[in-house]
Amino acid sequence: MKRVITLLLALMMVFALAACGGKANNGGSGKSELAGTYDITVWCPDNEVELRKEMIEEFNKSNTDGITFNATVENVGEGDAATQMITDVEAGADLYNFASDQFARLVQANALAKLGTQAAETVKSGNGEAAVAAVTIGGEMYAYPLTDNGFFMYYDKSVIPEDAVGSMDKIIEACEKAQKYLAFNAGDGWYLSSYFFGAGCVSQWSTDKDGHWNINDDFNSDKGLIAMKGLNKLQSSPYFLSKSGAAEFDAGAAVVMSGLWDYSAAKDILGDNLGAAPLPSFTVDGQDYTLKPFMGYKFIGVKTQTDATKAAALHKLAQYLTSEEAQMKRFETLGWAPVNVNAAASDAVKANPVVAADMEQQKNCTAQGQVNDGWWNLAAALGATAKETDDEETLKAALATYEEGLEKLKNLREGLLFVGAWNGWNNADDADTYVFTGDGDEKTLTIDVPESDYMGGRIVNIGSWESDKGFAQVTTGADLIKDLGADNPDNNIVFAEAGTYTVTINTASNEITIVKG
Amino acid sequence: MNELREKRGMGLKASRTISNTIIYILLVLMSIIWLIPFVCIVLQSFRVESTWQVGYVVPKQWGVDNYIALWNSDFKTWYLNTFIIALVVSALQTVIVLCMSYTLSRFRFKIRDGLMRFMLILGMFPGMLSMIILYRVLKDLGLTQANAVPGLILVYVASSGMGYYVSKGFFDTIPKSLDEAARVDGATRAQVLTKIILPLAKPIVIYTILTAFMGPWGDFVFAKYVSFGTSSGMNVAVGMWNWLTPDMINQRYTMFCAGGVIDALPVAILFMCLQKYYVEGVTGGAVKG
Numbered sequence: 119m120k121r122v123i124t125l126l127l128a129l130m131m132v133f134a135l136a137a138c139g140g141k142a143n144n145g146g147s148g149k150s151e152l153a154g155t156y157d158i159t160v161w162c163p164d165n166e167v168e169l170r171k172e173m174i175e176e177f178n179k180s181n182t183d184g185i186t187f188n189a190t191v192e193n194v195g196e197g198d199a200a201t202q203m204i205t206d207v208e209a210g211a212d213l214y215n216f217a218s219d220q221f222a223r224l225v226q227a228n229a230l231a232k233l234g235t236q237a238a239e240t241v242k243s244g245n246g247e248a249a250v251a252a253v254t255i256g257g258e259m260y261a262y263p264l265t266d267n268g269f270f271m272y273y274d275k276s277v278i279p280e281d282a283v284g285s286m287d288k289i290i291e292a293c294e295k296a297q298k299y300l301a302f303n304a305g306d307g308w309y310l311s312s313y314f315f316g317a318g319c320v321s322q323w324s325t326d327k328d329g330h331w332n333i334n335d336d337f338n339s340d341k342g343l344i345a346m347k348g349l350n351k352l353q354s355s356p357y358f359l360s361k362s363g364a365a366e367f368d369a370g371a372a373v374v375m376s377g378l379w380d381y382s383a384a385k386d387i388l389g390d391n392l393g394a395a396p397l398p399s400f401t402v403d404g405q406d407y408t409l410k411p412f413m414g415y416k417f418i419g420v421k422t423q424t425d426a427t428k429a430a431a432l433h434k435l436a437q438y439l440t441s442e443e444a445q446m447k448r449f450e451t452l453g454w455a456p457v458n459v460n461a462a463a464s465d466a467v468k469a470n471p472v473v474a475a476d477m478e479q480q481k482n483c484t485a486q487g488q489v490n491d492g493w494w495n496l497a498a499a500l501g502a503t504a505k506e507t508d509d510e511e512t513l514k515a516a517l518a519t520y521e522e523g524l525e526k527l528k529n530l531r532e533g534l535l536f537v538g539a540w541n542g543w544n545n546a547d548d549a550d551t552y553v554f555t556g557d558g559d560e561k562t563l564t565i566d567v568p569e570s571d572y573m574g575g576r577i578v579n580i581g582s583w584e585s586d587k588g589f590a591q592v593t594t595g596a597d598l599i600k601d602l603g604a605d606n607p608d609n610n611i612v613f614a615e616a617g618t619y620t621v622t623i624n625t626a627s628n629e630i631t632i633v634k635g
Numbered sequence: 636m637n638e639l640r641e642k643r644g645m646g647l648k649a650s651r652t653i654s655n656t657i658i659y660i661l662l663v664l665m666s667i668i669w670l671i672p673f674v675c676i677v678l679q680s681f682r683v684e685s686t687w688q689v690g691y692v693v694p695k696q697w698g699v700d701n702y703i704a705l706w707n708s709d710f711k712t713w714y715l716n717t718f719i720i721a722l723v724v725s726a727l728q729t730v731i732v733l734c735m736s737y738t739l740s741r742f743r744f745k746i747r748d749g750l751m752r753f754m755l756i757l758g759m760f761p762g763m764l765s766m767i768i769l770y771r772v773l774k775d776l777g778l779t780q781a782n783a784v785p786g787l788i789l790v791y792v793a794s795s796g797m798g799y800y801v802s803k804g805f806f807d808t809i810p811k812s813l814d815e816a817a818r819v820d821g822a823t824r825a826q827v828l829t830k831i832i833l834p835l836a837k838p839i840v841i842y843t844i845l846t847a848f849m850g851p852w853g854d855f856v857f858a859k860y861v862s863f864g865t866s867s868g869m870n871v872a873v874g875m876w877n878w879l880t881p882d883m884i885n886q887r888y889t890m891f892c893a894g895g896v897i898d899a900l901p902v903a904i905l906f907m908c909l910q911k912y913y914v915e916g917v918t919g920g921a922v923k924g
Contacts, residue, residue, distance in 0.1 A: 159864075159865075161864060163880065163882050163883065164877065164878065164880075164882070164883045164887075165882060165883060165886065190865075192864050192865055192866050193709075193866060193877050194864045194877070195877065195880035195882060195883070196880075196882070197880055197881070198877075198880070202863065202864050205860070205863070206770075206774070206863065209774065209779065209780060209863050210863075210864070211864065363687075363688075363881075363884075363885075364687065364885060365687040365688045365689065365885065365888075368685065368687065368688075368689045368690060369689065369690030370690065379881050379882045379885075380885060382885065382886070383685075383686075383687050383885035383886075386685065387685070
């Protein structure tokens with residue numbers, strides 16, 4: 119038996135040693151301090167792999183710093199990047215594409231390296247305000263904008279006359295006449311929210327560096343009701359298809375609301391009949407409202423590195439890969455819309471009707487912030503209700519349910535709690551817990567601390583026990599709590615005696631004030 | 636008397652014909668429903684006029700472009716990986732399972748009952764629970780990403796000893812007196828297994844090989860974890876899954892179908908050849924001797 123164990127251990131050591139190989143060879147007496155050969159892994163979607171390899175080769179030849187990348191380019195789609203990275207950041211790619219909805223998660227997981235001053239300047243000068251805002255969290259920039267990620271309208275010119283393109287009603291009329299379908303994915307919040315934004319609603323999402331998000335949303339309003347009526351009208355047409363994807367053109371659709379990823383398929387199916395335009399307007403009670411879709415981005419991110427020179431070299435590569443020339447090249451070979459302001463303004467881009475429609479749509483869109491995952495289901499439920507009925511009361515009830523759902527989502531998210539020995543360290547949102555309330559940065563609560571052996575507690579986010587806010591942050595009222603010194607490794611606030619206390623925390627500065635009574 | 640028998644006979648025959656007709660119609664209907672998806676996939680894989688999903692089944696233009704495209708993609712690597720994994724696992728797992736079953740069926744040793752009970756309890760935990768820790772261990776051994784193939788083989792084989800139930804049940808039905816006779820004639824324990832038991836247990840051996848082959852062949856969840864975005868370490872299921880993104884599906888849909896057909900071929904062929912033994916194996920193990 120002993121021999122077997124020894125053998126196993128020996129085997130394990132051999133494997134472990136083998137695993138240590140393959141470190142970057144950073145020797146090289148090059149021109150700058152970045153000179154050297156680096157082994158890197160790059161993730162990008164399947165259709166970009168070949169181009170990406172070419173571009174990295176070109177970078178190796180053209181850069182003046184003597185950097186050579188020995189890159190392994192793997193096919194990992196933008197939609198899957200965050201899930202993969204977060205599973206194991208260490209094993210993840212050094213440079214990868216991802217869609218903007220994953221941005222906050224990746225920053226939280228420490229999977230994105232901050233941009234240096236020079237890189238940040240390059241991004242700021244090359245991109246519009248919206249794109250810059252989309253890569254910024256807490257005043258720091260973390261990624262390089264690559265292309266946009268939104269949708270607009272593809273249509274069959276032989277079915278939809280030029281003068282009908284701007285109006286949903288006329289488009290449906292033309293579809294009905296030709297017995298062709300209009301495809302719009304009204305079962306998906308990403309698409310159907312364009313009705314709400316079109317009617318003037320807002321749903322602004324923001325996230326700070328710690329992953330705490332905030333939302334300013336008014337779907338449950340008269341404007342929201344207009345959007346619901348519009349959605350009902352659309353879905354009640356017999357020639358409506360709740361789908362997206364250019365393949366629908368092959369299945370009898372004349373209009374498909376989709377994004378640039380469907381460009382080549384749409385072009386192959388419709389040929390010269392392919393038309394593209396920004397989303398049309400819908401009419402409710404004689405009033406026109408132009409659809410206003412979510413618009414996100416796709417980015418290139420650099421993983422946080424332990425080796426500073428490698429990190430700097432990677433940032434150089436990322437800048438090269440998102441430069442005006444690189445974006446133009448992607449536009450030419452893959453049909454991806456450039457986000458670089460110069461590239462977007464070029465004649466070649468304007469001459470392409472589909473990409474031009476996408477660019478036009480960018481002027482009328484809602485920046486897609488860090489939408490919480492729970493929101494998509496809430497929004498999808500709105501579309502489902504609007505499909506069933508045009509009864510105003512039911513529609514209003516659906517909007518009210520939506521708002522309730524949103525409130526629940528908010529409660530799950532935020533709320534600082536005071537958990538203590540006397541309430542069983544209850545950290546979930548319950549009647550038994552103490553939740554801080556108040557507008558702005560100052561949050562307050564009152565607690566009754568009963569007499570017990572240990573009258574300690576701490577301030578946590580709902581659902582968590584981790585806290586960096588406790589004894590050390592108390593600025594006023596230190597005389598009311600015990601200083602346990604080394605016996606208090608968890609930074610707990612331990613009250614000296616039983617009684618009623620008012621605790622105030624400033625969420626900006628994390629200063630805690632305790633007043634008795 | 637004769638007339639009566641004839642009449643009754645005809646009545647019986649007629650009613651049997653009717654019930655048979657109904658049963659066959661039902662069976663034909665069911666098999667059509669079952670086969671439709673497979674037929675669709677096969678037909679779609681030969682469609683060359685477009686590469687996205689369409690609203691019709693029979694291709695307008697036939698060709699093997701999709702298979703050629705598969706040959707030129709990473710699919711070859713994934714296929715080879717899957718094949719190596721399934722082959723090695725089925726070989727090792729068969730040996731382990733058969734030895735295990737023989738031991739538990741024929742030997743009486745101190746912790747036999749305890750061991751069996753322990754394995755029964757262990758088997759009740761879903762394997763998924765151990766996924767994260769297994770990933771960690773494999774990663775530290777350097778058996779993830781590009782080295783995913785040996786890593787996956789290790790994981791699949793490691794737990795195979797616990798799948799002894801069916802074959803032990805079968806071994807139990809083979810009379811012990813055969814062993815004893817062989818032992819009296821001077822055979823060792825190993826010879827009893829290879830010369831006496833295994834030839835008698837052919838169906839169960841084939842059943843074990845088949846199940847051991849199929850498990851890793853279709854695995855997705857664990858294979859995805861271990862290959863972690865590295866194409867050279869993926870199996871077919873994980874590799875093809877990467878084609879299902881909104882960006883790629885329009886270019887890859889028919890290729891995906893072709894990949895599905897190729898992926899299903901070896902298993903289908905294996906089954907057709909060994910079907911007879913498979914059924915015997917499943918039912919044979921259930922008989923308690």
